[in-house]
Amino acid sequence: MEAWATRAARARDPHTSNFAQRIEQRLWRYSASRNVVKRWLLEIISWTLSAACMAGVIVMLYVYQNRSIPRWPLGLTLNAYISVLEKIASAALLLPVSEALGQLKWSWGPWGSLLLIIRTKGRSLAALGACVTILALCLDPFFQQVVEYPEKWRLQDGKGQIPRAIGYEPFYSSMSFQQGFQTMETDQSMVGVGYRFFFGNGTPPMTFGKGMRAEVPLGCPNSNCTWPDYETFGISNECRDATDRVEFRCSHGPMDWIQMPDADPDAVKDYTFPNGTSCGWWLKADKPLLMTGYNVDRRSNHSGEILLQRAQPLYDLFSREFMPGYTPLLNNSRNPLAHVIIVSGEEAESVHRNATPSAQECILSWSAQTMQSTYTAGGYIEKIARAFVNTSVGESHWRTTVIPNDNNQMILYDYNNTSFIDNNTHNAMVALFDDVFPSTYTILSDDKDAQPMMRWKWWKTITPYTRRMIYNPWLYRNVTMHMDRMASAMTNMMRSAPSDTETVEGMAYDLESLVDVRWVWLSLPLGLLAFTGIFLLATIFRSSREHDRGQVGVWKTSAIATLLYGLPDDMSKKMTSTKADETPRAKAKEVKVKWVPIGGWRFSGNSIPPSFKGSPSSS
Structure with a gap:
């Protein structure tokens, strides 16, 4: 007992814990906070970073539109600049989408998240996030089509003489x-x-x-x-x-x-x-x-x-x-x-x-x-x-x-x-x-x-x-x-x-060779940026309401909930098949499981009556 207390104290001591542990503790405190902004701070920062990268691309294109191709140090080209910012914007855009989808799966359940798009036919909030994830694959070709370099006649300093x-x-x-x-x-x-x-x-x-x-x-x-x-x-x-x-x-x-x-x-x-x-x-x-x-x-x-x-x-x-x-x-x-x-x-x-x-x-x-x-x-x-x-x-x-x-x-x-x-x-x-x-x-x-x-x-x-x-x-x-x-x-x-x-x-x-900006190709990246922001705000609003009512916690893509709260013993026994030709997987297809923070696990199915494990105080 004393050894466990000593390890716990060391874990709480910032001087004894390593850098990764301190980051993990900080993120966990943010996720467990009652402040909505702190719970979603990383996702908000990620979306803001994606927006900043796209803004950097747009500003640079506006500055060099119809001008000569810039010559930057170390041979850096305008296409390379766009490509780097595009990669950062794309990666930063996927983080809030994936975390929001991860949060919404707790409302739908594990099996429901797999059939999200098919069953909802695009009529749910999660379907918007799934569409953003798919369309994000097109960001790279769209960014590459924004700029072309046609040759045009430009007035020079010299004078023709005749x-x-x-x-x-x-x-x-x-x-x-x-x-x-x-x-x-x-x-x-x-x-x-x-x-x-x-x-x-x-x-x-x-x-x-x-x-x-x-x-x-x-x-x-x-x-x-x-x-x-x-x-x-x-x-x-x-x-x-x-x-x-x-x-x-x-x-x-x-x-x-x-x-x-x-x-x-x-x-x-x-x-x-x-x-x-x-x-x-x-x-x-x-x-x-x-x-x-x-x-x-x-x-x-x-x-x-x-x-x-x-x-x-x-x-x-x-x-x-x-x-x-x-x-x-x-x-x-x-x-x-x-x-x-x-x-x-x-x-x-x-x-x-x-x-x-x-x-x-x-x-x-x-x-x-x-x-x-x-x-x-x-x-x-x-x-x-x-x-x-x-x-x-x-x-x-x-x-x-x-x-x-x-x-x-x-x-x-x-x-x-x-x-x-x-x-x-x-x-x-x-x-x-x-x-x-x-x-x-x-x-x-x-x-x-x-x-x-x-x-x-x-x-x-x-x-x-x-x-x-x-x-x-x-x-x-x-x-x-x-x-x-x-x-x-x-x-x-x-x-x-x-x-x-x-x-x-x-x-x-x-x-x-001049920089010709074809702004229409930015419609998809800017549209995805806007949809991701809307999707993230809608998910934050919905999860906050569910968290306040004690229905679903803010777990996002974390597996901590399933690790801390496994199936109760009596439900595991009920899940065991009694038929010789029936497998546990077949039995699981007939069962729907949902975790309710206050009420515990809720089970329903054809052969299993609804049951709960735990109580509001224990959960």
Whole structure:
């Protein structure tokens, strides 16, 4: 007896009991307390911890929503943060549910707790706890679906830079003089661009990234740059179908279209155009011009020669006076760089069939263009939103002066104007287009081995210039597109010039993985948190009422009640089967047992009358 008292005293002495014993004693005192909050303190703390973890997840998602993925120390990621808090929240959520279910089983009895959900069909308080326990298995996948990381364009600190032309004056540094008169060498960079389009397909756009290769020296510090609308000085083109400006007929007269004129017997180096009869499509003017056709004379040096295509300016090459008798389709530029009609029969066979040719009237002019530019993933996209051209039509600003040289073998012309562009610049650009407008594309016969030749630089009256073409861009029906591309390439050359340009700054973007929060996936975790709180409060309320009436103690999941209060001896004997073929388990199925704290054990069944063990004082 003294030894037992000594062990009991040691158990009560905090200095002699270990840490685990002290915790167990503290929890037992809380469970046995008459204070409702103390009896359920651990469950309340557990539910609060689960709520705090979910709140920590929500706050972090709210802070980083639509922002870049956070970079935390030790490589911790947002998903890891959510996963850790989710695990704690899930575990903390199950404790109050399991304890509440454990408490409710004392009201239902051991066997009734097993058939709780089936028999109640979800209509009891315990069924809510059972559903929460099952649905808690889905917390992990739901939390993992809350966050995804789409890539979106985000504004960066850097600026995109793109040039725009505010003028074009490339000639002041290369002035030269001849016989006391100022002459100029045409900008060789612009000549290179023009010749690529005059005698070939130009510089076709090259696919690069998500757009085309940029033809201007732009700068973009990131993978995407967008510029606000900006204006640049450049060249614009406009074309119209001019089929109604030509007519078919046969006519006799000077054949100025032939490939190689005849030598003038009265001069050493000059050439003349012989007369002849030609059939084909003629330009409607006071002095009609054969645009595409063939010579029908026999026994002549040019018999059977075919004119496949002709590009004819609508003004005199030297005086710049407009062609008499021709009614233009386009007359919306006061000082065009070129105003030309291009007619093509395409093939010798179609020319001989007198098929209707394709005809385009085009005009190239200085313009102020409003540009829209974007650069994405290495590809450049450019669009001309608007183009302003000086459309004031009136008396020409050009004045020409004939200047003979000493031996009268060459005529020089001095052009003067007062237009919005510098005289020298405009003069040099006009001279560049004068190289190819006018020009003719002829073939000596319809022999398949015959090679067509272009005759160009008509302003040189001494020696005809001819050129063999690998690809003649003026021969086909895509003249309008070709002229548009040439105007764009020349504008880009002006924007790339070392002078008369300035930089336009734009916004730079880069792809970043952002935090996209899909809040709907938090509905289940927050719903379970709310249901668990309701379930816990309802269980606390019910168990408190039963405890106060002396019906059921607050035992929760503890097995102490069954260990302290076993079945009485007389009931154990009654549970023993008297039949040979009946087992104790079969007998137990017919018995219902319930522990009443004040009244003791209560038994009922088919073969056992209700009985009680103990008394209110002993229980």
